[in-house]
Amino acid sequence: MDEQTEAIDLMRSITSKLIRNQANTMQNLNLNQQQGRTLQYIGLHEGLIQKDLADAFLLRGATISSMLQGLEQKGYIERRVPSDNERQKQIFLSERGSKVLADVNQVFIDSQKKLKQTINDKEYQELIRLLRAVNQNM
Amino acid sequence: MDEQTEAIDLMRSITSKLIRNQANTMQNLNLNQQQGRTLQYIGLHEGLIQKDLADAFLLRGATISSMLQGLEQKGYIERRVPSDNERQKQIFLSERGSKVLADVNQVFIDSQKKLKQTINDKEYQELIRLLRAVNQNM
DNA sequence: TCACAACTCTTAGAAATCTAACTGTCAACA
């Protein structure tokens, strides 16, 4: 592997494997990875607006718009225009969405468990520390 | 951040930022990130067949097929059926593809430099070591 | 040898994502 790009090559490789591992289960839930991540984020920040999602995932507003239309059609979320600002739409999980979210969370938890098993506990703690620093400073 | 999924959340976050950083330059080259990665891989393994790409990137054969049609239309690659196995197609960079590849490589090198600057040298070496181990054992 | 499975790639059609342009709402300030 080329040393000049090894770090990002490794991250991409690991990410691909994680997505592949999750693919089967997510497909049973009728979601792709991005939709699953979005449901998770909504669960943690109910009432957020679409722009918050665009910022969190570094995606275009139009992409969020389309994705949420999909999640709304599947009955996983509800969108409401707040009375104090008619430009925005607040997003909430539906009852059905909350149920699916539990399954989605489990998929990601299992993924992390799998990752954790590849190195020992001390190494894992160090990896987390380093990734935090990288993420924070980028 | 949820501890149960923090490792994968961090990796996804960092990956998103890398892609976002590269987006402008890649767009000038008329390529997206996946297409850039594919050109890199072809450059390193000229004469490989489509299946090799599907395996390397954990993508479906159909996806590779479509993507290569795009790269072929743009004149960046050539595909040839080898005489000893008519099922396959070997892939080569065109002259134009080789030129673009130099620019693409620079984008990824710059990305890694940016990542490297977020932590000190010793930490960076340790990060590489840990990512290698994770990637290998997954 | 020949039937059948495996392999490699393609196509068709659906879904997701992107860019660019647009609508409607709010905020700032002369």
Place this chain on the structure above:
DNA sequence: TGTTGACAGTTAGATTTCTAAGAGTTGTGA
């Protein structure tokens, strides 16, 4: 108060990626 720019979200159309099904080629075992 009225204009102007910023903000939040949508739509249209192109591109990418996916799944499912299919075509042609090769390998294998009876």
